[in-house]
Amino acid sequence: MLIFACFTFYLFFRTPAAGAHRQQIVHHDPVSPSYVKKIVAVGDLHGDLRNAQKVLRMSGVIDSFGDWSGEVDVLVQTGDIIDRGDDTISLFRYMDTLRGQAGAMGGEVLSMMGNHEWMNVIGCRYVLPSEIKTFGSVQARQRALSSQGWLGSTWWSNYTLTTRLPLHPMLGPPNTDYSPLSSIPSSISHSALSFVHGGLSPSFSSLTPYPSRPNAVARSLLHKLLTRHPSPLPHPPNPYPGLPPDATEEEHELYGGDGPLWYRGWALGTEREVCGHVDDVLEKIGARRLIMGHTPTFTNIVSRCDGKIIIIDTGISHAYGGVLSALAIHYTLTPNSTTYDFESGTQEYIEREVVSAVYEWKNEVLLDDRRAVRGWWEGWD
Ligand SMILES: *[C@@H]1O[C@H](CO)[C@@H](O)[C@H](O)[C@H]1NC(C)=O
Numbered sequence: 001m002l003i004f005a006c007f008t009f010y011l012f013f014r015t016p017a018a019g020a021h022r023q024q025i026v027h028h029d030p031v032s033p034s035y036v037k038k039i040v041a042v043g044d045l046h047g048d049l050r051n052a053q054k055v056l057r058m059s060g061v062i063d064s065f066g067d068w069s070g071e072v073d074v075l076v077q078t079g080d081i082i083d084r085g086d087d088t089i090s091l092f093r094y095m096d097t098l099r100g101q102a103g104a105m106g107g108e109v110l111s112m113m114g115n116h117e118w119m120n121v122i123g124c125r126y127v128l129p130s131e132i133k134t135f136g137s138v139q140a141r142q143r144a145l146s147s148q149g150w151l152g153s154t155w156w157s158n159y160t161l162t163t164r165l166p167l168h169p170m171l172g173p174p175n176t177d178y179s180p181l182s183s184i185p186s187s188i189s190h191s192a193l194s195f196v197h198g199g200l201s202p203s204f205s206s207l208t209p210y211p212s213r214p215n216a217v218a219r220s221l222l223h224k225l226l227t228r229h230p231s232p233l234p235h236p237p238n239p240y241p242g243l244p245p246d247a248t249e250e251e252h253e254l255y256g257g258d259g260p261l262w263y264r265g266w267a268l269g270t271e272r273e274v275c276g277h278v279d280d281v282l283e284k285i286g287a288r289r290l291i292m293g294h295t296p297t298f299t300n301i302v303s304r305c306d307g308k309i310i311i312i313d314t315g316i317s318h319a320y321g322g323v324l325s326a327l328a329i330h331y332t333l334t335p336n337s338t339t340y341d342f343e344s345g346t347q348e349y350i351e352r353e354v355v356s357a358v359y360e361w362k363n364e365v366l367l368d369d370r371r372a373v374r375g376w377w378e379g380w381d
């Protein structure tokens with residue numbers, strides 16, 4: 001309290017005389033956040049390790065040796081690491097290396113499978129002959145992609161369809177469920193981000209509880225695909241194998257054109273259409289923003305409806321030649337002790353999200369969202 005008063009006093013007398021330094025002084029925040037979380041999200045990488053590492057380096061996720069830097073708490077990758085380039089093996093291995101390094105330093109890597117990973121599991125693909133060579137042969141590649149293979153097993157244990165990432169520390173670890181039927185809406189209940197490859201369409205019927213239900217449908221389908229025996233020969237030139245005969249209606253919907261892997265509505269719909277429907281989805285899944293890849297804009301990250309929809313595929317791979325980009329979210333929770341209420345034992349906190357697009361030569365702040373929330377949340381470390 002005294003420190004705060006002194007600071008105000010200092011500002012008051014200092015400002016008129018300190019013209020040139022004014023901004024610096026005013027921007028200095030007298031109260032420091034009691035909780036900070038830094039998140040970086042990266043979209044489609046398509047077989048290009050070099051560009052992937054550039055993006056992770058420029059967003060502070062890795063250091064100059066390519067190792068987890070510890071500067072960021074969570075890295076999210078929204079799928080489509082495979083196809084259109086040769087670096088399938090090195091990229092997936094690298095993601096697991098980062099996952100291990102992050103875990104050892106208290107960080108996290110959250111990975112999702114995109115429609116291209118799924119196409120490869122199904123058996124149809126856009127594979128380059130040079131990429132097959134990196135596996136040795138078509139058969140060796142098939143084996144790696146099965147439930148016994150290294151790639152199939154890391155997809156099974158380290159990848160999901162979609163992620164709910166809480167921002168507020170009281171909401172629990174990544175992928176804590178929100179259900180419109182059993183969760184109690186509050187000022188912080190939707191303080192979370194949603195990630196998926198294509199998009200969670202308003203018509204998708206396996207949405208909640210989110211994310212456990214859609215993830216469970218995906219897991220059930222993935223299990224059927226990874227354990228097919230014999231695994232179907234690659235299409236083309238062989239016929240399209242399709243989903244297994246015992247795939248359920250839910251599983252067909254999941255992999256369908258309006259399912260989370262392929263949907264492009266949030267990216268391509270008119271402003272009126274998307275902004276009119278997005279609140280309904282966000283409310284159901286307990287999140288503030290839908291963040292996704294899949295539909296590229298080669299020049300920039302796209303933010304729609306005041307950042308409720310953010311599309312992060314900028315064609316990072318040399319196969320597309322788009323700009324290198326990452327999405328950075330800097331979340332802070334700052335207590336305001338002047339608002340302490342003795343009766344309830346609560347105070348106000350300023351919850352702030354600064355969401356920026358990070359490019360090779362510049363950072364662009366897409367939104368700086370602040371809201372006051374009341375509670376008592378100290379000592380969570
Ligand atoms: C999952 O990722 C970890 C790194 O955290 C890695 O060590 C492990 O091998 C991966 N799991 C599988 C089954 O590949």
Ligand SMILES: *[C@@H]1O[C@H](CO)[C@@H](O)[C@H](O)[C@H]1NC(C)=O
Binds near residue numbers: 031336338
């Ligand atoms: C703290 O709360 C007081 C009373 O509501 C308000 O006037 C002040 O601006 C707040 N301070 C910050 C840093 O938000």
